[in-house]
Amino acid sequence: MPSNTIRIRAKISGGVTDVKSLISHPMTTGLQKDKKTGKVIPAHFIEQVTAELDGKQVFVANWSIGISTNPFLSFKVEGGKPGETLKLSWVDNKGESDSTTTKLS
Template sequence: MAKARVKVPKSVKKGEVFQVKTLISHKMETGLRKNKKTGKKIPRKIINNFVCTYDGKEVFSSDWHPAVSANPYLAFYVKATKSGPMNFKWTDDDGKVTDKSVNISVSG
C-alpha cells in the first residue's frame, strides 16, 4: 500500500534553498485503538523513521511517533549544492523500507 510522492523544483540555482515536499500513503496505526468487534488491540504499525540523503550526505532525518496522522505529509528545505539524486527512505515498525529517489538538477 505504501506509495510515496515527492516534489522538488525542476531546476534550482547553486546555493539556493529549495523546498522538498513528501507524502506517503500509510495507515499509521497507533496501537492504541481496539477492534470494535473483538475488543482486541490493533497492533501498532507506523513509519518510525524518515531519512533524506543528498550529495552523499544525510540532509534531513526524523523519528516519528504514534501521533503522526495517516498519510503523513512532510516538507522541508535543502540547500542546493550539485546535481544528483536525492534519496528518501521511510522505515516501518516491521522493518519494511519504502524508497524513493528523485533527481535534482542544479544550474550555475
C-alpha cells in the first residue's frame, strides 16, 4: 500500500469547512504507449475518493481515466468544528489505497 500520497488542509470559515488536497498518483489511462518499447502502459488510476468528518461520510467522488496525474482536489463541507478530524481516502483500479487525517482549524 502506498503511504504519504495525500497532502491535505482543512480550514473552517463561516460554518463551512474548506478542504484542499493534493494526491500523488500516476493516473495513467491505459491509452498511452511507452516511448522506448512501444507497448501500451497499463491503466492505473484512482477510482474513488472519500472524505469523513468525525467518522461521518461527507464526500464521495468516483473517478476514471479523465483525471490528471497528481490530482488536486478541493471541496467544501457545511459544518465542522475546530479539533474535529477529517479523513481523506482513495482506492485505485489495482486495489491500492491510502488515507490520511487532519484536524480542522
